[in-house]
Amino acid sequence: MKPFEYRAVHSVEEAVSVLAEYGSDARILAGGTDLLIELRKQNVKTPKVVIDISFIKELRGIESPNGTVMLQSLTTHSEIVNSKVVQQYASLLTGAASVIGSPQIRNKGTVGGNIMNAATCADTVPPLIALGAKITLKSKTNSRQIDLSDLFIKPYQTKAKPEEILTEIQFPKLSSNVKSSFIKLGRRNALSISRLSVAAILTQDKNGKITDARIVPGAALPVWRRVTEAEILLIGKKPSKELFTAAGQKVSEVMISHTGRRWSTEYKEPVIATLVRRALEMCVGDLKDLKDLKDLKD
Amino acid sequence: MSTVTINTKINNRKYSLAVAPNTTLLHFLREELGLTGTKCGCEIGECGACTVLLNGEAVNSCLVLVPQIDGKEILTVEGLAKDGKLHPLQESFMDHDAVHCGFCTPGMLMSAKALLDKNPDPDEKEIRTAISGNLCRCTGYVQIVDAIKEVVK
Ligand SMILES: Cc1cc2nc3c(=O)[nH]c(=O)nc-3n(C[C@H](O)[C@H](O)[C@H](O)COP(=O)(O)OP(=O)(O)OC[C@H]3O[C@@H](n4cnc5c(N)ncnc54)[C@H](O)[C@@H]3O)c2cc1C
Ligand code: FES
Ligand code: FES
Numbered sequence: 001m002k003p004f005e006y007r008a009v010h011s012v013e014e015a016v017s018v019l020a021e022y023g024s025d026a027r028i029l030a031g032g033t034d035l036l037i038e039l040r041k042q043n044v045k046t047p048k049v050v051i052d053i054s055f056i057k058e059l060r061g062i063e064s065p066n067g068t069v070m071l072q073s074l075t076t077h078s079e080i081v082n083s084k085v086v087q088q089y090a091s092l093l094t095g096a097a098s099v100i101g102s103p104q105i106r107n108k109g110t111v112g113g114n115i116m117n118a119a120t121c122a123d124t125v126p127p128l129i130a131l132g133a134k135i136t137l138k139s140k141t142n143s144r145q146i147d148l149s150d151l152f153i154k155p156y157q158t159k160a161k162p163e164e165i166l167t168e169i170q171f172p173k174l175s176s177n178v179k180s181s182f183i184k185l186g187r188r189n190a191l192s193i194s195r196l197s198v199a200a201i202l203t204q205d206k207n208g209k210i211t212d213a214r215i216v217p218g219a220a221l222p223v224w225r226r227v228t229e230a231e232i233l234l235i236g237k238k239p240s241k242e243l244f245t246a247a248g249q250k251v252s253e254v255m256i257s258h259t260g261r262r263w264s265t266e267y268k269e270p271v272i273a274t275l276v277r278r279a280l281e282m283c284v285g286d287l288k289d290l291k292d293l294k295d296l297k298d
Numbered sequence: 299m300s301t302v303t304i305n306t307k308i309n310n311r312k313y314s315l316a317v318a319p320n321t322t323l324l325h326f327l328r329e330e331l332g333l334t335g336t337k338c339g340c341e342i343g344e345c346g347a348c349t350v351l352l353n354g355e356a357v358n359s360c361l362v363l364v365p366q367i368d369g370k371e372i373l374t375v376e377g378l379a380k381d382g383k384l385h386p387l388q389e390s391f392m393d394h395d396a397v398h399c400g401f402c403t404p405g406m407l408m409s410a411k412a413l414l415d416k417n418p419d420p421d422e423k424e425i426r427t428a429i430s431g432n433l434c435r436c437t438g439y440v441q442i443v444d445a446i447k448e449v450v451k
């Protein structure tokens with residue numbers, strides 16, 4: 001690792017004032033599971049100063065103030081997995097955090113780092129966008145809340161300014177009649193980054209008709225977004241294999257309209273369609289266990 | 299580049315040291331402290347050979363910047379034995395032939411220790427999850443899982 005100055009900060013106030021001083025010469029260090037790998041690469045620009053925010057106590061923890069869930073940015077993936085609040089009000093996020101990396105990575109990696117690193121394979125992002133999450137970005141002179149879905153420009157690039165820090169992530173609780181799921185397809189079980197993933201949320205009325213649907217694929221589109229083109233196919237209808245298959249095909253079409261056909265399309269086209277169908281089936285309880293996902297032909 | 303002063307406890311021994319911030323915990327343990335039990339494999343968080351406990355949680359020491367351990371406690375494989383007696387996990391690994399080349403063993407032991415400290419009665423699935431971030435190229439994992447199960451019994 002090339003030399004850099006190191007500054008440990010102990011409050012958000014201190015963090016933003018050091019960030020204001022150094023601007024784009026600084027890099028924030030949270031869990032370090034992405035940044036340390038980057039700092040060791042030969043061909044990347046080493047920052048002048050690394051600002052270690054990992055000691056900031058106020059940036060830890062999960063709360064659920066009136067109708068919302070609030071994750072502080074340093075919340076680790078392990079803390080998300082073990083959180084009763086997240087399990088109860090956003091179980092698809094529990095599912096996504098539980099398949100990140102390995103226990104070691106989950107103990108260290110943070111949700112804030114996952115978002116700000118902005119890799120297309122970031123597993124917490126599709127569920128958070130499906131949940132309608134908003135994030136708070138703070139600088140010395142300003143604090144703003146934006147939709148998470150508005151943060152990203154392209155892979156590894158966000159609209160956050162160099163002097164801004166992500167402090168919290170907030171989203172409305174899912175009520176108990178709303179069902180959600182997250183499916184990730186990696187090359188193997190542990191330590192595999194997502195080749196493709198899908199976050200889905202479904203609400204049905206008492207007759208079983210779908211009243212709200214949210215579908216966010218991961219690692220499929222240039223920037224994450226809800227695929228409303230597929231969601232509207234579901235509204236007002238009752239779940240069926242044909243309906244969910246049609247929604248899957250729609251997501252696949254949308255993906256290709258963005259990315260064009262390339263070497264991986266032959267694989268991704270049917271796989272994303274199947275993942276969407278299965279994520280929806282998981283929501284309505286037709287598919288209980290990820291073990292059922294083994295055979296992709298079905 | 300200036301050094302950073304840290305206070306830490308490693309294997310129950312207190313240290314107050316000036317460190318170069320651009321050092322990983324892995325290199326610090328091996329090269330500054332001579333604790334070479336912690337192994338250096340991939341250095342990108344994938345093999346788990348460098349696993350140590352940071353305040354009781356398993357982490358990859360290759361992904362920890364050494365100043366980040368200020369005020370925290372580290373346990374490495376060298377800290378497992380007590381009063382000259384091996385830890386039950388170490389005994390069990392030997393009894394089950396869970397050590398072949400041995401390169402993965404320190405990391406496996408630390409991941410297993412982290413699990414048992416939190417959950418003294420894990421089932422096989424929980425054991426397999428706990429060591430899912432540790433690669434072993436020799437054993438095929440069966441003996442390792444058996445060794446951990448034996449300590450649970
Ligand atoms: C072996 C391995 C396996 C992995 N597997 C997965 C996986 O399956 N799924 C997955 O999604 N990810 C995976 N990752 C990636 C990584 O672990 C996650 O993205 C993690 O959440 C990053 O968080 P961190 O706290 O470690 O970030 P850091 O490395 O500390 O920071 C990452 C980036 O975000 C910036 N940053 C961090 N916090 C803030 C903040 N509060 N405000 C502003 N900027 C900030 C940093 O400056 C840096 O650019 C894996 C990584 C490794 C090494
Ligand atoms: S050396 Fe740290 S995980 Fe491989
Ligand atoms: S015993 Fe050789 S790698 Fe595990």
